[in-house]
Amino acid sequence: MRLNSLPRWCIVACVLASGPVRAVDISGLASNIPAEGIHLKPVVVQSSQGGGQSLGIDYDLSKVVRGDIASSIWPSSESKGQFLSQSVIGLKGRGSLNSGTQGVHAEAHEWDITAAQEFQSLPIYVLVGLSAQVQAAQNLDRRHTLWGMRGLVAKASFLTPGDTASMRMLYSTVKPEKDPQRLALLGHLESFKRWNLESRYELPVMRKGEKSDDPVWQKLRNLEFGYRHSQEIGAPSLVRAAGLVQHRMGYVRLSLAGDYFIQYAQGRQAFDPASGRSVKVGWELKLSHSTHPGAHELEASPPLASS
Amino acid sequence: MTEPSFTWTKDNAACVATDKILAALLQFNGDATSFDAAGRLPMRQLTYFPKVTPDAEIIRAHASQMAWQFCDRLLKITRVREDPVTTTLGKFIGSFVELFSNSDVTLKDIAEAADGFLLFPGEKRS
Numbered sequence: 001m002r003l004n005s006l007p008r009w010c011i012v013a014c015v016l017a018s019g020p021v022r023a024v025d026i027s028g029l030a031s032n033i034p035a036e037g038i039h040l041k042p043v044v045v046q047s048s049q050g051g052g053q054s055l056g057i058d059y060d061l062s063k064v065v066r067g068d069i070a071s072s073i074w075p076s077s078e079s080k081g082q083f084l085s086q087s088v089i090g091l092k093g094r095g096s097l098n099s100g101t102q103g104v105h106a107e108a109h110e111w112d113i114t115a116a117q118e119f120q121s122l123p124i125y126v127l128v129g130l131s132a133q134v135q136a137a138q139n140l141d142r143r144h145t146l147w148g149m150r151g152l153v154a155k156a157s158f159l160t161p162g163d164t165a166s167m168r169m170l171y172s173t174v175k176p177e178k179d180p181q182r183l184a185l186l187g188h189l190e191s192f193k194r195w196n197l198e199s200r201y202e203l204p205v206m207r208k209g210e211k212s213d214d215p216v217w218q219k220l221r222n223l224e225f226g227y228r229h230s231q232e233i234g235a236p237s238l239v240r241a242a243g244l245v246q247h248r249m250g251y252v253r254l255s256l257a258g259d260y261f262i263q264y265a266q267g268r269q270a271f272d273p274a275s276g277r278s279v280k281v282g283w284e285l286k287l288s289h290s291t292h293p294g295a296h297e298l299e300a301s302p303p304l305a306s307s
Numbered sequence: 308m309t310e311p312s313f314t315w316t317k318d319n320a321a322c323v324a325t326d327k328i329l330a331a332l333l334q335f336n337g338d339a340t341s342f343d344a345a346g347r348l349p350m351r352q353l354t355y356f357p358k359v360t361p362d363a364e365i366i367r368a369h370a371s372q373m374a375w376q377f378c379d380r381l382l383k384i385t386r387v388r389e390d391p392v393t394t395t396l397g398k399f400i401g402s403f404v405e406l407f408s409n410s411d412v413t414l415k416d417i418a419e420a421a422d423g424f425l426l427f428p429g430e431k432r433s
Binding site for chain 2: 060062064084090092094114120121122124125127152153154155156157161162163164166168198200202203204206207211212218219221222224226251253255257258259261263265
């Protein structure tokens with residue numbers, strides 16, 4: 001059986017985007033990232049103000065070790081065939097590196113180590129554990145370390161048949177190691193508490209046994225909604241006034257037959273250099289494949305139009 | 308010596324079951340997709356698969372739910388091929404979770420795994 005990944009060239013058109021520095025990424029096409037391994041993709045980082053460009057590389061790596069380490073504490077992983085339980089230790093890293101030529105710099109890194117216990121069953125998937133992260137952004141003048149508790153739940157057939165919903169939560173203590181913005185506001189860099197929430201909802205467009213002769217309707221496949229929210233708890237009024245208390249990002253994506261999609265996103269994440277609104281219309285081309293497992297993926301994303 | 312390669316065909320009950328179950332779970336548009344084309348569908352195009360900047364953790368959570376739903380329906384019409392005592396739940400569902408987690412695995416690969424594990428109606432233990 002073939003389980004290896006296939007490298008692919010991808011092309012996407014960014015029809016509209018705004019923000020001081022824009023990484024012309026193809027995050028909408030990240031669905032071709034297999035579950036684990038190292039993935040690199042070239043990106044063009046572009047300033048919408050000066051028109052400067054610099055070349056960069058986005059990386060995404062992940063390694064997960066699973067085992068029945070905690071089976072002496074938790075019920076046996078295969079008791080009665082109703083659920084499976086496993087211990088998970090995972091290391092994740094994602095971010096981007098770039099040359100910073102012409103003053104365009106949008107470097108960002110996020111590293112995460114997690115120890116968790118996973119419970120799989122027919123009605124629900126649950127993962128609970130502890131997590132430590134390092135986040136750095138924009139020329140590395142901002143760096144936060146954080147540690148806390150995390151949880152992830154997923155459920156299929158949540159509201160209607162065929163859908164899947166998931167929610168990931170993180171409650172953490174954040175230590176701002178470097179943060180000129182906070183330092184200027186508060187005069188100190190004390191730790192604070194924060195919670196993060198990330199939810200997704202996948203929904204089929206088609207209905208069972210419902211036939212339509214409309215060619216457009218037949219091309220529609222599924223919808224994905226996503227929402228991410230991070231909120232500082234008990235933030236000082238100065239931080240509140242500067243609008244640094246919460247970061248929100250939402251998107252909706254309509255997948256069409258084949259690898260086509262239409263995507264709209266709005267908002268900003270705490271450590272995301274790109275911000276504002278964007279609409280993407282994209283497609284994916286498979287030009288070659290290899291049988292080497294873990295082969296790097298190469299993706300090209302020419303900026304076709306920008307606002 | 309290599310094993311004969313598995314083919315996606317209507318004559319194989321595992322292929323028909325995979326096609327029917329995933330279409331019934333509304334993972335792809337069964338009405339607009341021919342049987343032959345369904346065999347080539349990759350997991351990343353199915354409804355459950357997270358499509359916008361997913362990471363391995365999120366993909367696995369969604370894939371786990373889909374694998375359990377799929378296996379639940381499959382086990383209602385089949386029996387385990389090997390000795391049920393040696394084919395544990397972890398080995399059985401765990402394999403499908405791995406498959407559903409991989410964006411490039413196709414329906415044909417899922418059917419091949421199902422055929423390897425299970426006896427479909429009319430099949431006998433060899």
